[in-house]
Amino acid sequence: MKEVIKVTHLSKSFEDNPIIKDISFSVNEGEIFIILGKNGAGKTTLIKMLLRILAQDSGEIDYYGKSIDTYGQKIYEMTSAVLENAENTYGYLTAIENIEYFAALYKRKIKKQEILQLLEQFDLKEAANKRLFNFSRGMKQKLSIICSLLNDAKILFLDEPTLGLDFKANRDLLDMVKKMSKEHNKTIILTTHQTDVIKALADRVLLLNKGEISFLGKYESFIQENSLVYYLINTNTDSYQLTDEKLAEEKLKKLIEEDKKIISYKKHDRSIEEILIDYYKGG
Known part of the structure; x- marks a missing residue:
């Protein structure tokens, strides 16, 4: 590469x-x-x-x-x-005028129909002739991306x-x-x-x-x-988190023998959100 x-x-x-x-x-x-x-x-x-x-x-x-x-x-x-x-x-420029300005800056010829198609793709066609002062943050972001392209x-x-x-x-x-x-x-x-x-x-x-x-x-x-699979057991009084499937099953069996009320037992894969949070905490 x-x-x-x-x-x-x-x-x-x-x-x-x-x-x-x-x-x-x-x-x-x-x-x-x-x-x-x-x-x-x-x-x-x-x-x-x-x-x-x-x-x-x-x-x-x-x-x-x-x-x-x-x-x-x-x-x-x-x-x-x-x-x-x-x-x-x-x-102070409209959406169309901004696109025309940046196209000229990049020495690119662009037809009005092409401009309208770009605006429609980002749901901005109805705002084509409105000045950006009246745009929301999301609308401005969409137009910025169009102009960068x-x-x-x-x-x-x-x-x-x-x-x-x-x-x-x-x-x-x-x-x-x-x-x-x-x-x-x-x-x-x-x-x-x-x-x-x-x-x-x-x-x-x-x-x-x-x-x-x-x-x-x-x-x-x-x-x-960074992936981590763990097994979560919830009873009516406590929660248990184990990373080994065999140990989790043994714990579940023991809780049942002790007449504990099992609310849930499930396998959990760490999400990317959880991985990132752990990275940030460790920094």
Whole structure:
């Protein structure tokens, strides 16, 4: 697999507060690389350094084997991004005008019918001629994503892209991201803390916790390495949790012999939500 981005010993602090602490990783062409972490973990700071919006304190960022600094402004021809809490669109323009503006910026010719189709796909067609000042957060997020897709960039950064989206728009976005990666060989770098996004999209994951890498690897490996099956017995007075099936069955038998009222006995697989909570607690 071709290496697109390589990060080596990257660090960043704000006012002596370390945000990113000596991390190293690489991103491969055509993969969906998801950066996980709770609020304050350093996800957005990392994305901004990868986009040359923020300068790192130390470490190296390479694109296609060359330092990011050698590209200058050309880095923005190779990349496109939607950043959380950033003004990704213009409030004084209508939805159509925003799309036309960004299409012109990227030197792309786009017909009005194509614009309306994009807006309809994200349930924004009725707001096509409304100024963004009147949009909800979810509506603004949808339009930001549409505008980011107008640039036919090789690498797409999506910072918490599904925040504020309703169920249908969320599903449509996930389908679109997957299609861009698998059918068009786009490299997608996406930050999130939403587990449905992770499950639907992740090829590999990087788990950031307090600025450090807690896990880096394939999503399947992340689940396998952290999965835990346990057996839960609930009586009318107590609960018992055992990780060994044989011991659980013996305990159940003993409780029955003691005339305990068994409310439930079930096998439980740890969810990704539980795995992440444990990681964050340990950080």
